[in-house]
Amino acid sequence: MTEYTMNSIKIxxxxxxxxxxxxxxxxAKHIFDCGQSFRWNKEGDNSYTGVAFNKVINISSDxxxxxxxxxxxxxxxxxxxxxxxxxxxxxxxxxxxxxSSDSIMKNAIKYxxxxxxLNQDPWEILxxxxxxxxxxxxxxxxxxxxxxxxxxxxxSYNGKTYYSFPTPEGIGSAGISDIExxxxxxxxxxxxxxxxxxxSGEIDLKDIKEMETHRAREExxxxxxxxxxVADCILLFSMEKHEVYPVDVWVKRVTEHxxxxxxxxxxxxxxxxxxRFGNLAGFAxxxxxxxxxxxxxxxx
DNA sequence: TTGCAGGGGTCAA
DNA sequence: TTGACCCCTGCA
Numbered sequence: 001m002t003e004y005t006m007n008s009i010k011i012x013x014x015x016x017x018x019x020x021x022x023x024x025x026x027x028a029k030h031i032f033d034c035g036q037s038f039r040w041n042k043e044g045d046n047s048y049t050g051v052a053f054n055k056v057i058n059i060s061s062d063x064x065x066x067x068x069x070x071x072x073x074x075x076x077x078x079x080x081x082x083x084x085x086x087x088x089x090x091x092x093x094x095x096x097x098x099x100s101s102d103s104i105m106k107n108a109i110k111y112x113x114x115x116x117x118l119n120q121d122p123w124e125i126l127x128x129x130x131x132x133x134x135x136x137x138x139x140x141x142x143x144x145x146x147x148x149x150x151x152x153x154x155x156s157y158n159g160k161t162y163y164s165f166p167t168p169e170g171i172g173s174a175g176i177s178d179i180e181x182x183x184x185x186x187x188x189x190x191x192x193x194x195x196x197x198x199x200s201g202e203i204d205l206k207d208i209k210e211m212e213t214h215r216a217r218e219e220x221x222x223x224x225x226x227x228x229x230v231a232d233c234i235l236l237f238s239m240e241k242h243e244v245y246p247v248d249v250w251v252k253r254v255t256e257h258x259x260x261x262x263x264x265x266x267x268x269x270x271x272x273x274x275x276r277f278g279n280l281a282g283f284a285x286x287x288x289x290x291x292x293x294x295x296x297x298x299x300x
Numbered sequence: 301t302t303g304c305a306g307g308g309g310t311c312a313a
Numbered sequence: 314t315t316g317a318c319c320c321c322t323g324c325a
Binding site: 135289 | 306309310
């Protein structure tokens with residue numbers, strides 16, 4: 001049996017995948033339920049099956065044993081895709097230690113101790129978070145799945161058919177009445193326009209990813225349906241801008257409730273987060289979002 | 301059974 | 314700064 005090591009993670013090949021050992025700060029539930037992705041479904045055995053980068057994989061984790069199992073993959077794909085996607089090169093122990101200077105963050109981090117910020121595809125995140133505006137999570141997932149069924153490629157796994165996320169060409173060439181079949185309502189016109197802009201090269205997501213954060217945000221906001229919050233989600237979840245602090249209703253509530261103790265304007269919340277969490281604000285946001293939403297903190 | 305509020309915001313006035 | 318907005322669910 002051959003074993004490999006990447007960043008102190010031991011990798012062992014099994015018949016249909018890989019077993020990773022000595023993985024710190026990794027909990028599948030925390031990662032896939034903390035709001036950064038809409039394409040991971042919980043299975044009966046508490047594992048998660050998801051579609052990303054035109055592949056379907058299944059991930060389960062045992063935090064106590066520091067063990068992660070990835071099914072339907074290969075060593076080659078792990079090295080080429082999943083190691084980066086799962087952010088396994090990052091030391092979350094350091095991040096958590098730096099953010100734990102007060103008891104409030106300590107509790108939030110303890111609650112979502114296995115959160116990692118995925119490195120997702122900017123194009124997929126762009127469309128997904130346009131759909132998220134004034135919407136509910138089950139509906140967002142449903143619309144993304146319908147879009148994928150209509151314009152993506154089928155992928156079979158475990159007797160089920162999944163669909164890859166569509167390309168800009170796929171959605172950009174579709175008519176508005178077809179896109180409306182994804183049930184995203186008034187957001188459909190934004191989806192179409194965004195796809196056309198990416199398809200034509202008017203918006204180059206690769207370029208934007210390389211830009212300084214402020215300029216990248218302004219560039220993203222040129223896309224219809226992308227305001228401050230959606231732009232920040234794109235920056236944090238797909239462009240490695242970890243200093244941004246996307247403020248949605250939950251984050252606004254939890255920041256007010258736990259820290260500011262009063263109603264506060266979104267701009268002031270940004271300033272506060274920048275001052276308090278610095279270049280780790282994005283990580284803080286994820287711990288707080290998960291903590292707030294799971295425990296309904298600040299609601300009412 | 302029907303009706304209404306409201307949701308991971310954005311846009312236009 | 315304020316409403317409207319597709320679609321759907323939960324709850325009177």
